[in-house]
Amino acid sequence: MAYTDSQKNYEAELRAxxxxxxxxxxxxxxxxxxxxxxxxxxxxxxxxxxxxxxGYLAKSEAGxxxxxxxxxxxxxxxxxxxxxxxxxxxxxxxxxxxxxxxxSNLKKGTVSFTKAPFDFKTAVLDVxxxxxxxxxxxxxxxxxxxxxxxxxxxxxxxKLCEHVIRNLIDNAIRYTPTGSIAIDLSYGDGKIRxxxxxxxxxxxxxxxxxxFTEGGHGAESIKVNVHSTxxxxxxxxxxxxxxxxxxxxxxxxxxxxxxxxxxxxxxTI
Amino acid sequence: xxxxxxxxxxIIKEQELVIGPLAWSEAQKVSGLQVAANHSVTIENSxxxxxxxxxxxxxxxxxxxxxxxxxxxxxxxxxxxxxxxxVPVSLR
Numbered sequence: 001m002a003y004t005d006s007q008k009n010y011e012a013e014l015r016a017x018x019x020x021x022x023x024x025x026x027x028x029x030x031x032x033x034x035x036x037x038x039x040x041x042x043x044x045x046x047x048x049x050x051x052x053x054x055g056y057l058a059k060s061e062a063g064x065x066x067x068x069x070x071x072x073x074x075x076x077x078x079x080x081x082x083x084x085x086x087x088x089x090x091x092x093x094x095x096x097x098x099x100x101x102x103x104s105n106l107k108k109g110t111v112s113f114t115k116a117p118f119d120f121k122t123a124v125l126d127v128x129x130x131x132x133x134x135x136x137x138x139x140x141x142x143x144x145x146x147x148x149x150x151x152x153x154x155x156x157x158x159k160l161c162e163h164v165i166r167n168l169i170d171n172a173i174r175y176t177p178t179g180s181i182a183i184d185l186s187y188g189d190g191k192i193r194x195x196x197x198x199x200x201x202x203x204x205x206x207x208x209x210x211x212f213t214e215g216g217h218g219a220e221s222i223k224v225n226v227h228s229t230x231x232x233x234x235x236x237x238x239x240x241x242x243x244x245x246x247x248x249x250x251x252x253x254x255x256x257x258x259x260x261x262x263x264x265x266x267x268t269i
Numbered sequence: 270x271x272x273x274x275x276x277x278x279x280i281i282k283e284q285e286l287v288i289g290p291l292a293w294s295e296a297q298k299v300s301g302l303q304v305a306a307n308h309s310v311t312i313e314n315s316x317x318x319x320x321x322x323x324x325x326x327x328x329x330x331x332x333x334x335x336x337x338x339x340x341x342x343x344x345x346x347x348x349x350x351x352x353x354x355x356v357p358v359s360l361r
Contacts, residue, residue, distance in 0.1 A: 019333035029286045
């Protein structure tokens with residue numbers, strides 16, 4: 001069957017359009033490749049810098065700790081006050097750098113997890129004991145409803161304590177100027193649910209969107225905690241995800257408090 | 270795996286970066302080119318060079334000269350080990 005002129009024109013137009021789309025796609029593919037290379041280089045650089053700074057801070061931390069603990073002999077009271085304050089600041093620096101390094105390692109998939117059954121309630125109580133003094137200092141009332149049972153989950157106790165339980169309780173203390181914090185633990189449908197509710201600064205709908213993202217700061221949270229790295233909840237989510245769990249936040253808005261909930265599959269042993 | 274099988278696979282993967290899964294469905298239309306479910310490629314043609322030429326032509330027919338250049342660039346480094354007579358015409 002012979003093509004008419006209009007069919008030929010139509011085919012030529014279609015071919016030209018196809019070629020144009022292809023060229024645009026090619027350009028996008030090349031830009032994507034370049035972006036991936038740039039991202040990878042940036043991540044490597046960030047990792048390298050963080051690692052180097054951590055080394056310097058760790059040495060300073062050891063130095064100040066030795067002074068405070070009297071390893072270099074008796075020191076004057078003013079020097080002790082200065083060294084104690086400096087030690088606190090250096091520890092904050094180490095913690096910040098560790099957040100960045102942990103996030104970077106989690107993203108690269110170079111974090112190894114040790115999975116073993118443990119009682120989540122005991123883990124919560126251990127973390128609470130460590131953080132009680134911070135809550136007491138702000139005169140925050142902590143209500144606990146941890147139930148009577150044993151809440152066994154299969155996971156990396158240390159990472160869950162440090163990056164999930166501690167992070168959520170620490171955030172509740174940090175972002176609650178006055179009022180109370182309620183910590184709940186329950187079991188249902190084969191899942192263990194841990195929640196931390198506070199009467200603090202709350203979360204706007206806009207902030208909820210970036211809450212668990214890498215480096216995601218809430219507009220309100222940055223006013224309360226200017227040193228926030230924005231990596232804490234990102235790391236928590238990565239770790240919860242790795243354990244087959246879920247983490248999310250609820251809040252009625254700014255100034256109305258918030259509730260963070262984590263669910264894990266209960267261990268079947 | 271024969272060199273030309275690897276070359277054909279490399280071309281399809283490079284096209285996939287630009288046009289997505291369409292790259293594989295277009296490759297399946299080339300006679301003598303077998304694409305397995307795991308995306309490994311085998312040339313079952315008495316003239317493997319012709320199969321590669323057909324593959325390049327299949328993309329060029331749809332997407333023009335730019336796609337031909339993409340095929341060439343994709344395998345540039347792999348042609349060095351081949352005798353000139355063994356290089357498919359479309360890639361010379």
